[in-house]
Amino acid sequence: MAVVEIRINPRQGMQPNEIAEKIKQEFPEQVIDEGIVEFRDQVSVIIKRDMLFNICKYLHDEATLSFDHLKDLCGVDYLNKKEVRFEVVYTLYSIRHHHMIRLRAEVPESDPKIQSVTQIWAGADWHERECFDMFGITFSGHPDMRRILMPNDWEGYPLRKDYPLKGPEFENDWKGFTQMVERSKELREFEWEG
């Protein structure tokens, strides 16, 4: 029941460049060519999706890295901008050592599947469901892969670049909505004309 008030003075852990180099050393074929990108003091490592689970497990378990906090897991659609269409981006942070790294795993459009990391970080559960809902990327090994934000029987993946901003045309719209509109037209028969 005790509430302790402490002043946090974190020492900075490893530099992001060093972490990226360490990943490249440990998994040399998984990092693509020119896969270490730096922008405004943050480093991303672009990797192939084959050994994603192993890389994440290594980052979580290795004592000097110890990435215990998954900050964010999201998908990005690079339609026509890159060869490989989708990317799943993992933003990892270590509370013990206070350092951060970002992994970008490439997922091709022809086979949008990738391994799930819910065994390593339990909080990845809902993130992966949202990624599936919005982009159509399935995560193998996920306990409950179904839509989360859109209705369960929605067709299409909204955050893809070729999905229209205003949604589907009225004729192809979600069944729940069109049914409700038709029902309201039927009920107009009982409207009070006075």
Place this chain on the structure above:
Amino acid sequence: MEEVEKILETRELNVSMGPQHPATHGVLRLILDLDGERIVKVTPHVGYLHRGIEKLGESLNYFQALPLTDRLDYVSAMSNNIGYCVAVEKLLGIEAPKRAKFIRTIVGEMSRIANHLLWLATHALDIGAMTVFLYCFRDREWILELYEEVCGARLTVTYPRIGGVRNDISQQFIDSLSKFLDEFPSRILEYETLIDQNRIWLQRTIGIGVLTAEEAVSWGLTGPTLRGSGVPYDVRKNAPYDAYDQVEFEVPIGSEGDVYDRYRCRMHEFHQSIKIIRQCIEKLPPGPVMADEAKFTFPPKDAMFPVTHPTKQHAFYIQEKPCKGCGMCRRACPVGAITGEKKKPHKINQDICLVCGNCYATCKFKALFLVPGGHGLSEEEMQKILESPIPDDVANASKLFLDHFTYVKKGPVAPKGELYVATEVPKGELGFYFVSDGTGKPFRMRLRSPSFIHAGALPRLCVGHLVADVIANIGTIDIVLGECDR
């Protein structure tokens, strides 16, 4: 005896705590699988308030997407805006002036107090303490009136802007705020007297929803929900932004990881927020409140006054020599006041001209001129005015007018790259992940909202407890569905 056992058949009960429920803090649907009164499984259904903010953000430029962030966590509006502005400023590579940073810290901490007041009100109300609800709302009303003094809006404020804040704060506001800060600690004492040592409160909150430190970190929790389990992580200390590295404050950390510890953490945060605001008011430096970067912020309205104010009676005039006859101004004119053939110098019909400036902004050959005080004059007189030197403020104003036009048309053009920036909103850590492709619109705007992740941890918190503890757990993770569903 066997017949009795055959008749008594038990099975699991499936209850839907439906989307409309006074205790779920928004439209959250929970399907509870119950064995008697004990919970076997909880399945939350979210998405009732999904508005597609991430998709909308991709079609608007950075400045237009700012009001969208107001509507995320509508309980603490200033902090979402601050989070967005800090992220975009880092992406664009600009920095807000010192005074703006201190002002943003002040309003951010005010929104922390406002958020915790509403959290306490609804948490206590759900558990049964109704008086606390009314007392907290009385104080929250005070803060909303202070917001109205600063920026005119109570709920969806849009006061922090990219590059600073919208307008400066007055001495009157600082005085009202100081009065609030003097009065508030006695109010906190009032709430604590009501519930802190109350037997019912203690029984309903101690030992409920316990998470160990490793579990809490693994579930991705942040903010007071995480700190209640003993993990010392606060974005304001680990990666300071705004003026947090120039004020001294402590971060309360719990030890048991149950509902009571998180409650105590948030109550201590009240006191720390008051301390921060007091220090900021003392250290508030004078100066501008908006960064002086022409390409990334709006120019100040006062300096644009000579050009945009209608009573100055300006006119636009096309000089014949530089005009190439390209027709850009003719197409840009909304009323069709410009006439001319291709490759021949164009002319403006002064009777129809609205003096809106669209033509002035599109001419690339420097043939269009703003003639100060030229309304109603003939061409020769206008030419004469142009030959004499133009007053400084008008020349400056025309330049700023052009800047304003390009800024509104294209938006702040960000360099190519990607960035993740997090800020500590009252509920946890709000993270923005921007992918920029070199234009004024974000290619991908991802909002990592704390409520989404905390709602995902709800099944883990509730299993094994009673139905009434579900309410206590929803209150302790402090979710608001606007942020959860975006």
